Amino acid sequence: MDSPLQTAKAWSRSRRGKQPSDGDARTRILDAAEELFAGGGYEATPTARIAELAGVPKGLVFHYFPRKIDVLISLVDERTVVVEEEVEEEAEAVPGDAVGALSRLARRLPLRASPAMRRILFREADTHLSVRERLSRLNAEIIRRARFALELALPGGRGDAARLEAAAATFAAVLLYQESICLLTGHHIDPDAVAELIAHALH
Structure with missing residues (x-):
């Protein structure tokens, strides 16, 4: 079974040229997390929901943020x-x-x-x-x-x-x-x- 990172890399290879850049994907993940955390709270927001709203595979979320808490930390640090x-x-x-x-x-x-x-x-x-x-x-x-x-x-x-x-x-x-x-x-x-x-x- 592929790891989340392997899944994310495979997705990136298969979609190269058809999707926004990695930086855009990371931004979309943070945008989605900001909206969801503000609405329902950190604990009530599953990573899968962040990926869904961001329009990326769940594995790509783990590629940028190995733990869900890393998403929150990045939001606080950067925004x-x-x-x-x-x-x-x-x-x-x-x-x-x-x-x-x-x-x-x-x-x-x-x-x-x-x-x-x-x-x-x-x-x-x-x-x-x-x-x-x-x-x-x-x-x-x-x-x-x-x-x-x-x-x-x-x-x-x-x-x-x-x-x-x-x-x-x-x-x-x-x-x-x-x-x-x-x-x-x-x-x-x-x-x-x-x-x-x-x-x-x-x-």
């Missing part, structure tokens, strides 16, 4: 980016405007990912380390930016590090709540209102 840029912080922080600083951060969440990938991140965070690590980086980056913005926006803001850290972590929690619970339930918390509460508490 989600936590933006860590010092230059953006300057635009978010304005002296004397703590509310505006936090509101701008809320509108410019440092995550580059499709709506489907955002659902995958929050859906799979409890069970897969690679996803949890990406969310941890996002949380840390939001806290860092919020603290930086508050330090510049509040008079004497650098003097009470513990309060600033708590305020920044609270705002990060609200933004991540928006990204996760709101997508699932539609419940919405106004980040601008939370920004006002935090700024008022810090004065």
Whole structure:
């Protein structure tokens, strides 16, 4: 009985010139996985369903991704980016405007990912380390930016590090709540209102 890799190679030879390139096939596999994982979840999605939606033999999926978890890891690594840029912080922080600083951060969440990938991140965070690590980086980056913005926006803001850290972590929690619970339930918390509460508490 042929191995999945042998099956994939045989299929590639027989279809050469009639199907998209290997890179296109890999992209189609990831596209299909993104759609299915976002819709039904990683655990509920069999590899055969990914292959079917991608329009490739199941063996070709194993050629690129020896384990199903490798598909999820590749999606997270390649299709989600936590933006860590010092230059953006300057635009978010304005002296004397703590509310505006936090509101701008809320509108410019440092995550580059499709709506489907955002659902995958929050859906799979409890069970897969690679996803949890990406969310941890996002949380840390939001806290860092919020603290930086508050330090510049509040008079004497650098003097009470513990309060600033708590305020920044609270705002990060609200933004991540928006990204996760709101997508699932539609419940919405106004980040601008939370920004006002935090700024008022810090004065």
